[in-house]
Amino acid sequence: MNGGFIRGGSAIVGAATYGIGESPGQTSMDLAAMAAMKALADAQLELKDVDGLFICLPDDMLSGLSFAEYLGVHPNITNNNRTGGSAFLTHATLAAMAIDAGLCDVALIAYGSNMRTGAGKLIPPPGSTIYEAPYGVSLAASYALATARHMHQYGTTRHQLAEVAVAAREWAMLNPEAYRRQPLTVEDVITARSVASPLTVHDCCLVCDGAAAVVITAADRARDLKQRPAYLLGAGEATSHRYIAQMADITQTAAVYSGASAFRQAGCSPRDIDVLQLYDAFTINPILFLEDLGFCKKGEGGAFIQNGRIAPGGDLPVNTNGGGLSCVHPGMYGLFTMVEAARQIEGTCGARQVSDVNLALAHGNGGVLSSQATLILGSTEAV
Amino acid sequence: MPVMPDKEFRDFLSQGRFMIQCSRTSGKYIFPPRVIEPGTGCPDLEWKEVSGKGSIYSITYVARRNPADSYNVALVDLVEGPRLLTRIEEAASGDAYIGRAVRARIIDEGSDKVLVFVPDDERQQDRGESLT
Numbered sequence: 001m002n003g004g005f006i007r008g009g010s011a012i013v014g015a016a017t018y019g020i021g022e023s024p025g026q027t028s029m030d031l032a033a034m035a036a037m038k039a040l041a042d043a044q045l046e047l048k049d050v051d052g053l054f055i056c057l058p059d060d061m062l063s064g065l066s067f068a069e070y071l072g073v074h075p076n077i078t079n080n081n082r083t084g085g086s087a088f089l090t091h092a093t094l095a096a097m098a099i100d101a102g103l104c105d106v107a108l109i110a111y112g113s114n115m116r117t118g119a120g121k122l123i124p125p126p127g128s129t130i131y132e133a134p135y136g137v138s139l140a141a142s143y144a145l146a147t148a149r150h151m152h153q154y155g156t157t158r159h160q161l162a163e164v165a166v167a168a169r170e171w172a173m174l175n176p177e178a179y180r181r182q183p184l185t186v187e188d189v190i191t192a193r194s195v196a197s198p199l200t201v202h203d204c205c206l207v208c209d210g211a212a213a214v215v216i217t218a219a220d221r222a223r224d225l226k227q228r229p230a231y232l233l234g235a236g237e238a239t240s241h242r243y244i245a246q247m248a249d250i251t252q253t254a255a256v257y258s259g260a261s262a263f264r265q266a267g268c269s270p271r272d273i274d275v276l277q278l279y280d281a282f283t284i285n286p287i288l289f290l291e292d293l294g295f296c297k298k299g300e301g302g303a304f305i306q307n308g309r310i311a312p313g314g315d316l317p318v319n320t321n322g323g324g325l326s327c328v329h330p331g332m333y334g335l336f337t338m339v340e341a342a343r344q345i346e347g348t349c350g351a352r353q354v355s356d357v358n359l360a361l362a363h364g365n366g367g368v369l370s371s372q373a374t375l376i377l378g379s380t381e382a383v
Numbered sequence: 384m385p386v387m388p389d390k391e392f393r394d395f396l397s398q399g400r401f402m403i404q405c406s407r408t409s410g411k412y413i414f415p416p417r418v419i420e421p422g423t424g425c426p427d428l429e430w431k432e433v434s435g436k437g438s439i440y441s442i443t444y445v446a447r448r449n450p451a452d453s454y455n456v457a458l459v460d461l462v463e464g465p466r467l468l469t470r471i472e473e474a475a476s477g478d479a480y481i482g483r484a485v486r487a488r489i490i491d492e493g494s495d496k497v498l499v500f501v502p503d504d505e506r507q508q509d510r511g512e513s514l515t
Contacts, residue, residue, distance in 0.1 A: 129415060130389055130392075130393065131414075131415045131468065132468050134470075134492065134495070134497045135456050135468055135469060135470050136445060136454060136456065137456045137468055140445075141443050141445050141456045144445075145441040145442070145443050145456065145457075145458055146441070147443075148441045148442060148443055148481065149440065149441040149481065152441070152481045152482075194444075194446040195445075195446060196443045196444065196445045196446065196456075197443050197444040197446070199443075243468070244458070244468065245458055245466050245467060245468040246415075246466070250440070250441060250458070
């Protein structure tokens with residue numbers, strides 16, 4: 001099976017974030033609308049140009065309809081697929097297919113959440129079962145179970161996990177948008193307050209407000225709107241389960257399939273990728289995804305990221321915005337991976353800009369390692 | 384009479400019985416309960432009492448501000464195949480670890496019956512060093 005859209009047939013021409021950190025008094029929809037207007041301005045487009053609308057909000061099951069009303073647009077295609085944090089990467093795939101099929105010309109993908117100033121804590125998605133409810137399994141506990149098993153099975157160390165958090169922080173320190181920018185050491189991570197063993201508070205993503213949006217249009221139009229569009233070259237999506245107890249091998253995610261599909265469609269391999277944005281809800285995530293996407297062998301992710309390999313100055317830049325661990329995590333981080341990947345291709349990342357980025361990989365995770373979605377973006381040269 | 388998987392599971396539990404569905408065709412045990420076997424769609428599921436024997440696949444200790452409120456969450460693989468999310472009780476410090484043999488116990492929690500697991504020393508000794 002192929003990815004389903006024309007390789008290089010469409011591109012991100014606008015990308016923006018808004019309200020990262022604390023935005024008291026604004027609703028999730030207010031934040032999403034602000035990010036959407038910034039992304040449209042970045043694309044030199046207007047609201048009236050939007051005829052494809054994609055959104056997933058934390059607190060609105062019909063957010064596609066609500067957002068169309070809020071913006072005052074009447075889209076030909078409206079979609080609020082909710083696979084968790086990966087949803088926005090699936091939106092991008094569908095948007096590219098819709099553009100190919102002539103269903104829409106300008107697709108807007110948006111997200112906003114006031115999780116910090118509104119809810120005040122990380123809200124798990126609704127829907128628990130009678131088979132989990134009595135045991136108090138938090139999101140962190142689910143990921144901790146995966147972490148503990150990975151350590152047991154492959155010898156991944158506490159120190160290696162901490163290095164993931166430290167690398168994210170070092171990138172965040174180069175990003176003025178990032179929410180957490182004070183220095184962080186491996187020692188700080190390991191000795192911090194435990195959340196769910198072996199994870200400490202620094203192994204867990206931030207809980208903050210924030211919004212993001214991207215605008216996607218056909219390649220021929222993209223060239224007129226943007227000097228360096230980020231073309232959609234490949235995509236893949238895979239779902240393996242919903243609840244953590246039903247994940248067959250808790251150390252291997254469906255990113256194996258979403259990644260293979262994305263690489264096949266893009267016509268490239270892991271060694272060609274210049275920069276990666278991986279959904280890092282917890283420190284184990286980038287380790288799992290680097291393995292499952294084929295950047296190293298299964299079980300070797302911990303050793304792979306050691307000694308600053310994914311940090312600024314390392315061989316393989318990962319999560320250059322600071323990730324969900326240090327930049328922004330309002331509950332569903334996926335769209336921020338696309339924003340940062342597009343910005344790295346555009347070359348507008350300032351102090352954290354990686355040189356000569358032609359291929360960027362964005363990867364989203366949803367549920368409890370349940371949904372995986374991979375997107376490969378490329379520069380004009382890569383098309 | 385329609386199959387009501389969740390209700391039937393809970394009714395069995397309230398009678399003190401740990402029952403799991405099994406496909407008559409494939410002989411495969413499935414959990415959580417459903418009206419069909421996942422993957423095949425076969426509706427020929429029957430309830431069977433299981434041994435309650437299993438081993439810990441993974442475990443985490445969830446920290447609370449008051450350490451006395453901390454608790455564990457574990458994944459247990461039953462010898463019959465299915466994996467369950469549960470809690471390990473009655474384990475001395477350090478005695479609930481990945482690979483540890485455990486057995487099921489149905490306990491009262493308020494007005495509900497809850498399935499937990501406790502260390503199974505008999506089977507642990509049988510299996511000896513191979514579990515480490």
